[in-house]
Amino acid sequence: MSKKCTLGKCALCSRENIELMKSHIIPKLVYTRVKTYENARFRNYFNFNQIYQDGEKKPMLCHDCEEFFSKYEVEFTNKFLDKYLALNNQTLPSQYDGIQNYILTVSWRILYDDLFVYNSFDGTYMRTTYELLEKRLRKYLNQIRTDNIEVKTLNEPCGNKLQSFGEMIASYEKAIYESSLETLENIKTYIFTLKELGYSNEIIKLLDRFIFGYCYNTGDLKKYIIFTSYKGLIIATVFGNNRIILIPNNINDFFNSSQIKNSLKQEIYYMLEQTKKAYSKNQEILNSNNTKEKLKNRYKNAKKLR
Numbered sequence: 001m002s003k004k005c006t007l008g009k010c011a012l013c014s015r016e017n018i019e020l021m022k023s024h025i026i027p028k029l030v031y032t033r034v035k036t037y038e039n040a041r042f043r044n045y046f047n048f049n050q051i052y053q054d055g056e057k058k059p060m061l062c063h064d065c066e067e068f069f070s071k072y073e074v075e076f077t078n079k080f081l082d083k084y085l086a087l088n089n090q091t092l093p094s095q096y097d098g099i100q101n102y103i104l105t106v107s108w109r110i111l112y113d114d115l116f117v118y119n120s121f122d123g124t125y126m127r128t129t130y131e132l133l134e135k136r137l138r139k140y141l142n143q144i145r146t147d148n149i150e151v152k153t154l155n156e157p158c159g160n161k162l163q164s165f166g167e168m169i170a171s172y173e174k175a176i177y178e179s180s181l182e183t184l185e186n187i188k189t190y191i192f193t194l195k196e197l198g199y200s201n202e203i204i205k206l207l208d209r210f211i212f213g214y215c216y217n218t219g220d221l222k223k224y225i226i227f228t229s230y231k232g233l234i235i236a237t238v239f240g241n242n243r244i245i246l247i248p249n250n251i252n253d254f255f256n257s258s259q260i261k262n263s264l265k266q267e268i269y270y271m272l273e274q275t276k277k278a279y280s281k282n283q284e285i286l287n288s289n290n291t292k293e294k295l296k297n298r299y300k301n302a303k304k305l306r
C-alpha cells in the first residue's frame with residue numbers, strides 16, 4: 001500500500017496544512033487483541049468487500065496528536081484491557097485513575113468520524129447536539145494535553161457585523177464557552193460487559209470477533225451515546241443535553257447505570273438484527289470460489305494467536 005502523505009487540518013489541534021497520519025478510529029492495540037491469526041484481516045461487516053489490515057484508518061490527526069492519544073491507549077491496554085482478557089470470564093478488573101480520558105479519546109474519534117466523514121445525522125434536529133458534544137470533547141482533550149502544542153481556537157471571530165438578537169445570544173454563549181474550562185458536566189463514561197447487560201454466552205461468543213463503535217441517541221432525544229464494543233466489553237460515553245432538557249433535579253436518575261445498560265442492550269439487539277440480515281450476503285462472498293481460494297492460501301501456514 002502506498003504511504004503517501006496527506007496534508008490537511010488536524011481534527012484535534014486544528015493546525016492547518018499539517019501532515020496527517022492514517023489514524024485508527026478504534027485503537028490498533030484493540031484490533032491486535034481481537035485477531036485470531038497473526039495475518040488475519042478485518043472486514044467491514046456491512047460492506048463486506050472492504051478489508052482492513054489492522055482496522056480502519058483515515059487521515060485525521062497530526063503526528064503530535066497521534067502521540068498524545070497513544071499514551072492513553074498504552075495505559076489502557078496495560079492497566080485494564082490485558083488484565084480483563086487474562087481473567088477470561090467477563091469480569092471487569094478495577095478501573096485505574098484516568099481511564100475516563102482513554103474512553104473520551106476513543107469516543108471523540110468515533111463521533112468526529114460519524115459527523116464529519118460519514119456525515120451522519122445530516123439535516124436532523126439531533127445533529128446540533130452531536131456537534132456540541134464533539135466540540136466539548138475536543139476542547140476537553142486539548143485541555144488535558146501536556147505537550148505544549150499550540151491548539152487553534154475552535155471558531156473564527158465574527159467581526160463587527162451587525163447582529164440579530166439570536167446571533168448576539170449565540171456569540172455571547174460562544175464567548176462564555178471559549179473562556180471557560182470544559183468540566184464535562186452532563187457527560188459520563190461507563191464500562192460494562194455483555195454479560196452484565198444480560199447477553200447469553202452464545203451471543204457473547206458470536207460477538208467476540210466483532211469490533212464496532214458508533215453514536216446513537218435515545219428516542220426521547222435525552223441521551224446521546226457513543227459506544228464501542230469488543231471482546232465482550234461495552235464502553236460508552238453518555239451526554240445529556242441540558243440546553244434541551246432540564247436535568248438538575250434528577251441527575252443521578254438520568255445517569256443511572258441500569259437505565260444506560262437497558263438502552264445499550266436495546267441498541268446491541270438492534271445491531272444483531274442488522275448483522276443477521278447481512279449474514280447470507282456475506283456468506284455468499286466467503287463461499288465464492290475466488291474468496292475461498294484466497295482465504296485458504298492466507299491461513300495455510302498462519303500462526304494462530306488464540
Ligand SMILES: [Zn+2]
Nearest residue numbers: 010013062065
Ligand atoms: Zn494535531
